[in-house]
Amino acid sequence: MTAQYDVAVVGLGAMGSAALAFLAARGVKVIGIDAYHPAHTLGSSHGDSRLIRLGYFEDPSYVPLLQRAYRNWRALEARLRADVLEITGVLQIGAPDSKIVSGTRASCAMHGLAHEVLDRDETARRFPVFQLDRDDIAVLDPQGGYLRPETAVLGYLKLAAEDGAVLHFGERVTAIEHDDAGVTIRSAGGTYRSRKVIVATGSWIAELLPELRGHAVPIRQVVAWYQPKDGFVTQPGRMPCFLRDEGDEGSYFGFPAIGVDGVKVGRHAHFREPIDPNQPNPPVNDKDTALLDGFIGKRLPAAAGVRANATTCRYTMLPSEDFLLDIAPSSANVVIASPCSGHGFKFTSVVGEILADLALDGGSELPIGAFSFDAMRRYLDRRAG
């Protein structure tokens, strides 16, 4: 007999694990299915650390969701009795009119968020690891910091299981068929019926959701860790996490020496190389390491000792580089968990809540209007001219 659920969650990385936990906490009969075993290194939610910040330069409309995300992260920690969110401050550095600096200040001003604006000398005095150009400034977000992605994913799955969710790992979903009453989910391991399904398959999302083909594009991302030359100025507490706007060259991000590998840096979206999600990520090459070695040597010379490690990961980009959190146009029983364009992890704790709302209530009271299918279509129309 085919097993019957209220909601099925396909994909148990960041977004799917959180959605599953919120659904199970609401007492519904729920199953989560993942092709691999958590917290694996084949998707987008591994690598020790993810930035979180409140003064969001990308758009001030994200701030209310971030405020909710902070609250939800603390609730996760309280239930798990584990540390997931560490506050180090986030320093956002660049020319005064650069996108990151001016956008962060605008976001802070609009929402009345605490922040400090530092000139080059003040930055050097307080955070000596950073090398600023003469006219650069830095905006300190005192509420910024980093999240531990593996702890978060495993933690949400643990809570989901405690609250009665059924978990299937190592089982790839091959088809989702929908009808008026619900969905049929097929995998090599079985067939399941559910009233609703949340598709949270990250870089693989277009395989199960035809409406995202050509719109959700997985790209290669590379990060590297360096043993600091000066182990004092790179300690958390002495060194905040950071974003650095390099104008036409894009932006870089990084973390203090959290673990044994040292200071971690990456360039947002790296070289924007599309990848096949079903192939292993192309390995780290000399061009990748030359880029990151060059950046750290120029901008954080005290951190630029031996490169201890470098690895690949993947972003899944949407056309506007925003999110997509909506019911699928093809079926009211299918909910789309956003491929988050390389900046979604910090929102995991609120996205999980939103996905549960969409599946159970057909909508959410949280402000997600900008992340609808219609918003994506409008963006595409504008871009087409």
Ligand SMILES: Cc1cc2nc3c(=O)[nH]c(=O)nc-3n(C[C@H](O)[C@H](O)[C@H](O)COP(=O)(O)OP(=O)(O)OC[C@H]3O[C@@H](n4cnc5c(N)ncnc54)[C@H](O)[C@@H]3O)c2cc1C
């Ligand atoms: C290097 C790097 C740095 C980043 N830095 C930041 C940061 O500092 N701050 C920030 O906010 N965000 C950051 N991001 C982005 C953030 O990590 C991602 O947006 C987020 O992790 C995506 O989560 P996800 O659940 O969508 O995907 P994933 O975690 O990849 O989960 C998708 C899951 O679906 C499963 N799956 C796929 N297909 C199937 C199938 N057919 N059947 C069953 N299961 C399936 C996969 O096995 C996987 O477990 C970064 C990303 C990378 C790669």
